[in-house]
Amino acid sequence: MERNKLSWLTLFIGPSALWLLLLFVLPMGAMALFTFRAGSFGAEREVFTLEHYRDFLSQHSYHLLLWRSTWMSLWVAVLSIVLSYPVAHYLVFRAGDRRILYLLILMVPGWISFLLRIFAWKVILGSGGALNSLLLWSGLIHEATPILLYSPLAVVVVLVYVWIPFAALPIFASLQRIDNSLLEAAADLGSPQWETFLRVVLPLSMPGVGAAFFLVFIPTLGEYVTPLLVGGVNGIMYGNVIQSQFSRALNWPLGSLLSLVMLVVVLPIMLLFNRLIKLEEIVEI
Amino acid sequence: MDEPNGPYAVELRQLTKQFPGRGGGQPVTAVDHVSLQIGQGEFFTLLGPSGCGKTTTLRMIAGFELPTAGDLLIQGRAMTNIPPNGRPVNTVFQNYALFPHMTVADNVAFGLRVKRVSKAEREQRVQEALALVQLSDLRQRRPAQLSGGQQQRVALARAIVNQPQVLLLDEPLGALDLKLRREMQLELKHLQAHLGITFIYVTHDQEEALTMSDRIAVMQQGVVQQAADPVTIYEHPVNRFVADFIGESNFLAARVAATTNGRTEVDLLHGAWRLPVSLNGHGAASQPALTITVRPEKVLLAPPAELLNGAMAGSKLYCAQGVVQEAVYIGTDTRYQVALPTGESLVVRAPNMRQRGQDYKVGDTVQVAVYEEDLRPLWG
């Protein structure tokens, strides 16, 4: 009886456990192990040391960069949500039968190459670009300057632009799940529309907002292409350092350590956010 | 307009709702020129089969649907341009529509919060409402942690805590099992009497309607067929639909046989029974055919000799001989199907007063009898 139960359990959980082990736990373990190796290749690779940990702890610039990147990612995530929420809300509550069509249209820019879209932003933000011409023409500035380009702000603007459709998806899904009778019940109890939004719609869409947050925040923290292209010297992010450890400095152990640190930073933020919006409490319904 | 005792709680004047047909199809008339006057403190029920327009009528009163034509007055005030949140009514939704992210207490407090009722008063009223529906112990639970019956009570408390003038209930007991439904029917009835609020109650369960209501409006395809108190609805249905929908009925074809000195007589069972009927404004000449209806429990099975001999003075007894075709034992009664020699058959419900085993079997020949006043004419 007991054995039987166990084998059923293995049957059901087995495949996903194996999947997790192969694609998640093993690579993470390998990465963690790598942080202790002295070097990337040859004999050095077999020597174990805490040298990189000392390195990381003494290098103040790493901490600063990580701190700034976390901030930028938070901004990108929050702005993407703030800008995509009204879109999702409109699609669910106003667009009627056309909502799926509009949602598809929202996704269309995503079919164009990522690089191409970033270059388009360079054209907009750059010194010969549309924004500059506009400002020059309006007389607000007198000399073409790459006002926005090559700054952390440029990175944030471009990333927010890229993420909006993706942030809209989970919010759309969670709004879609709200039963219309709840909105009617609120109106029936005397609530005006804005108050129904604050008391009923917004809280019930929080799982979608949470999902959107992580969908944007986590990849943005590891982002290195956008900062490389539009960030300039001040706009580089933590991901750029990791990338250079692997590709240029060929210091895989340090690169692994930097990645591990990023993971350690993300986890508490996730837990905190989870707590804040009480994800599981709402999902339980 | 002023009624003798102030305005009606709710008044519908030729209220009509048409939905556009899907994909360019025919428009659907869900509610068709409905006129009703619902008095203060009345327990009024909208009864009818699925799709007859009960919910649509209720939703127009609540303000979720705009009428295509006609007027709606609540407490004498026209409601045409007033949104749901401005109407002095509250609704108990069929699926309860409780806010899943709020506790029981917060659900109940919702209406008071949006009306900015002070915290002290709010808490007191929430407590009272929860006590009234016996849910004080569960105030910190969430809807997902409640049984269906408990959720139903929360929905009720959430509505009545606002002290609405009219409470709208759309099949509030539809999702409950039979026993719980019976209990809640009584509780609702008591609550209504206790609070004195006008209830407009939607159901498709005729037994529920008869038990609970002061008055019932029977609807079919968006039209009110009859609006009256339960006894009138059951004893004097105005047409075949009402007679058929409420309880069980026998229908016997009849035709006008003679009209003499203002008295009309009709023949039924091919002339075996001749029955005087009152015309009620129906022209016998224009309506030569009509239906006579009789309730199964009003048909007497093998009446004792003294009845047949006319012991009940003043009322004529109509008799016929028949053969039992079906006998179904249903506890308190036995339901017989009796075939008459004229080809018709009568459903008879006889109380099981005697020992089981002494009742009639299929194939037995029995005498059936009906009092004159239990044979009711339905015109048209």
Ligand SMILES: Nc1ncnc2c1ncn2[C@@H]1O[C@H](COP(=O)(O)OP(=O)(O)OP(=O)(O)O)[C@@H](O)[C@H]1O
């Ligand atoms: N939003 C709508 N659009 C189109 N037709 C509708 C709409 N709502 C209701 N109807 C139609 O109107 C008619 C009456 O519907 P309604 O929901 O009022 O019936 P009901 O009496 O409440 O039935 P039930 O007992 O099944 O709840 C039905 O034919 C229904 O299909």
Ligand SMILES: [Mg+2]
């Ligand atoms: Mg309905």
